[in-house]
Amino acid sequence: MLAFILRRLAQALVVMLSVAFIAFMLFPYVGDPVASMLGQDATPEQREALRAELGLDQPFPLQFAHFVGNALQGDFGLSLRQGRKVSVLIAERLPATLELSLAAAVIALLVGIPLGVYAALRRGTFSSQVAMTASLLGVSLPTFLIGILLILVFSVQLKWLPSFGRGDTVSLGGWTTGLLTLDGWKHMILPAITLSVFQLALILRLVRAEMLEVLRTDYIKFARARGLPNRAVYFGHALKNTLVPVITITGLQLGALIAFAIITETVFQWPGMGLLFIQAVQFADVPVMAAYLCLVALIFVIVNLVVDLLYFAVDPRLRIEKPAGGH
């Protein structure tokens, strides 16, 4: 198991370094920083001095090492568009995105798993077919259309819920949260539902398929033969084994949620990292893009690692060391 974790850690490191490299490669394309900092009438000596000061005269690998070193400390320089430190910009936006993604994940899990189990146990009934058709729609509808439809119905027509921004927020030592005010909760409902629809449909379909697969196996028949009540068979035995692939997909989707949040945040003008990133892409604001990229890659890598480790917790078969050779 230790070898497995070490191998995954090494892989994660390689991924992070390649993402950092891609981010680093973006910088030369935004023009010569020396020229833009000094202006037209600087002497060549001044240029050379600044070049040396910025470390731009160093060989390429050294510059990259310098970039990685700064990135590790969270320093990505100044935003080209806003002229503020990128790290500050991102830190301001991070809570909004994380709260939104978390809310969406909770909705997707709390609704998706029970519905999936229901659709599997009551296969062929009208209500389970409705759930399946709805989930097909949920997988094929683009996120931004779902958001627009929700706004049209609940904000424009019914005027029940607000459609943009986070509403009132409370600051807790640098972390602004909308979860402590009623207004914040109201603002959260539509974006969170929008973001969760795709994942919800995915989880529903996955749980149903896995559950049907598991219910066919011998140990379920055996459990029934022992005379266990349905409830014990379904929830004590079947559901447990269903959840192994669900954990993987959900874990990986948690990363996807943060990426998909870009769309939801644009539709609802939610002041999160996604909105920041999309504005950075529009204006080719490379430092912000680079920082967002590295941060999202880091989140992904961590999520993947945690999912791998969760496997060991959930599936005892993996904990037995396999004989040498192969994996």
Place this chain on the structure above:
Amino acid sequence: MSSPAIPSAPGALARFFDGDVWYSFKNSPMAIVAAVIAALCVFLAVFAPWVAPHNPFDMAALNLSDARLPPAWVEGGSRKYLLGTDDQGRDILSAIMYGARISLFVGVASVLVSMIVGVGLGLLSGFAGGKIDALIMRVCDVMLSFPSLLVALLIDGVGRAIFPNAHDTLAFGVLIVAISLTGWVQYARTVRGSTLVERNREYVQAARVIGVKPSRIMFKHVLPNVMGPVLVLATIHVAAAILTEATLSFLGVGVPPTSPSLGTLIRIGNDFLFSGEWWITIFPGVMLILIALSVNLLGDWLRDALNPRLR
């Protein structure tokens, strides 16, 4: 040793209508409905300049007094504009047809590019094995661990940084590359898997023994045998590519504003949602859903029809 002659066109057609695929199509109402809708959408898109009632890009024909008219069946609507008009007096129906044309073009083009890249790398990976295989598959793993939308956004952003004042053709190129670079992985993996199976078959060994060049074996003998699953993937992928394009355009980083796709239309319409002009954004959305859903359903059907295990 030469590959069998390609059957002449009428023979191939007759064989198709006699074959299992056509039979399964005739007996699947869902597939027929999806095919009809998809065909209609494609027809309206491809022939937009000829079948659209108005030309939305003809500035001279635009009349601002016709702006923001609701659909014909709503009070205040005009028969002249069946689905209403947008803020500049453009006919929504015509704009949708022209928009679908652009969406389809970008979707199909990026699927073609990712298919060529993916199939090529997959063949190479499965055929060469060893270090090349390991390298390509590692890259695939990394690509797969990021959501495609993020990769497309990133490539698009890089494209914008490299060519800050890109003209329209280049902007289209960057967009197509961005979408296709996120899609090739699935082709590469599928083709690699089938190639690994095929390359141990007798016909490949026989070809090798009589000294056929590896590149010829790869393209002439192995390639035709691994294309089945690729076609299924490509069908479903067209829908995905169209949705990705729509999303990018909705986010404002897709097609150039001078040639609005369905996503651009939805983005524009979104600004008028609160003043009650829902038709500007909803109708392009409906068109997008119709295309994506019908193509997806067709892809699902094709997958089942081509899968011998399900027969």
